[in-house]
Amino acid sequence: MNSADSFSADYASARTKFREVARAAGGALETLGHPERGPDGGDLSTDVALVGPKSAERVLVMIAGTHGVEGFCGSGAQVDWLRRGEGAHLPAGVAVLLIHAINPYGFAWLRRVTEDNVDLNRNWIDFSAALPTNPGYDALADVAVPTEWTESAQLESARALAAYGAEHGPMGMQQALSGGQYAHPTGIFYGGQAPTWSRRTQTTIFAEYLTGAGRVGIIDYHTGLGPFGYGEQIITDAPPSGGYERARSWYGAAITCPASGTSTSADIKGDGLAAAPALLSQAEVTGMALEVGVQSLPETLGALRADAWLHAHGDPASPPGREIKKAVRAAFYGDADDWKGMVAGQSLLACRQAIKGLAA
Numbered sequence: 001m002n003s004a005d006s007f008s009a010d011y012a013s014a015r016t017k018f019r020e021v022a023r024a025a026g027g028a029l030e031t032l033g034h035p036e037r038g039p040d041g042g043d044l045s046t047d048v049a050l051v052g053p054k055s056a057e058r059v060l061v062m063i064a065g066t067h068g069v070e071g072f073c074g075s076g077a078q079v080d081w082l083r084r085g086e087g088a089h090l091p092a093g094v095a096v097l098l099i100h101a102i103n104p105y106g107f108a109w110l111r112r113v114t115e116d117n118v119d120l121n122r123n124w125i126d127f128s129a130a131l132p133t134n135p136g137y138d139a140l141a142d143v144a145v146p147t148e149w150t151e152s153a154q155l156e157s158a159r160a161l162a163a164y165g166a167e168h169g170p171m172g173m174q175q176a177l178s179g180g181q182y183a184h185p186t187g188i189f190y191g192g193q194a195p196t197w198s199r200r201t202q203t204t205i206f207a208e209y210l211t212g213a214g215r216v217g218i219i220d221y222h223t224g225l226g227p228f229g230y231g232e233q234i235i236t237d238a239p240p241s242g243g244y245e246r247a248r249s250w251y252g253a254a255i256t257c258p259a260s261g262t263s264t265s266a267d268i269k270g271d272g273l274a275a276a277p278a279l280l281s282q283a284e285v286t287g288m289a290l291e292v293g294v295q296s297l298p299e300t301l302g303a304l305r306a307d308a309w310l311h312a313h314g315d316p317a318s319p320p321g322r323e324i325k326k327a328v329r330a331a332f333y334g335d336a337d338d339w340k341g342m343v344a345g346q347s348l349l350a351c352r353q354a355i356k357g358l359a360a
Helices: 011-024 068-083 104-108 133-142 151-168 170-178 197-210 242-251 272-281 299-312 319-332 337-359
Strands: 028-037 044-051 058-063 094-100 215-228 231-234 285-292
Touching: 011 028, 011 044, 011 068, 011 094, 011 104, 028 068, 028 104, 028 197, 044 104, 044 197, 058 068, 068 094, 068 104, 068 215, 068 299, 068 319, 068 337, 094 197, 094 242, 094 337, 133 151, 133 170, 151 170, 170 299, 197 272, 215 272, 215 299, 215 319, 215 337, 242 285, 242 337, 272 285, 285 337, 299 319
Parallel strands: 058 094, 058 215, 215 285
Antiparallel strands: 028 044, 044 094, 231 285
């Protein structure tokens, strides 16, 4: 079996492939339609497959597409796991819940964000309370996503960002740009003003499938940080918490934590893994984000900034718009057999480790 065959060229192909292999693996399949349409006018949906008994007290959840275009990675990992027949070897009392394209709009439109320009992993906050502030992003908002994307505007923006980085350090600039912001709706890493469709849908899925579970493991698939093909295992629970120590016992000492400064990720607000224990208050939750590198951080941020400009001020169907979309896809999807094989192998190991940990 060639793991590269588990990956797809676009959202529509990924959705079809996931449904087919989920049915073939005996999974119970549910489709949750999205109100928007894809760029080709096609339907969008989040598809859910449960492998194993719905009454299982121990469940591994695999989430693909939290950040839309990053769904190429998670979808391929899910399809590979299903095609390998892993579901036929689950321990008694353990099930696996596969959530495919939780942000189908972003996946289909090659965007990291939802239809609201919201970063789903900054959206899981209490909107009845005061919104978090990010003075660093406030200072950079006009240069992070300028109103023009001309060569001169990009040069001016690059100088301003470089000056901020020189003053605050590389991680200081990364924290300012990517930590999450709630005041600039057309900007990057925008957390929104209310729960998105994707957040509401994930909440519904958790309530439908996981309220009877006493132990839940979550693997949320991401791309865009770190070396090409390397899967960093990021834990949002800070040491020495129970969640961190459980994750360490499952996955080993290589796990990282943004709050401890050991991760390539900034310490973000409003991410789904941190919100999961409150959604599953009856369960012991052990969450991990598998973050696979593709391109360099400057290239990745550049693609995100261009895409935010494109949807705020440009035309995605124009020739420059199509070039920006190619750059976004390339920044978050290593469309090469070696990268796909690395994703599949690391994911398979992590899933087996999580299932072993759940069953222990």
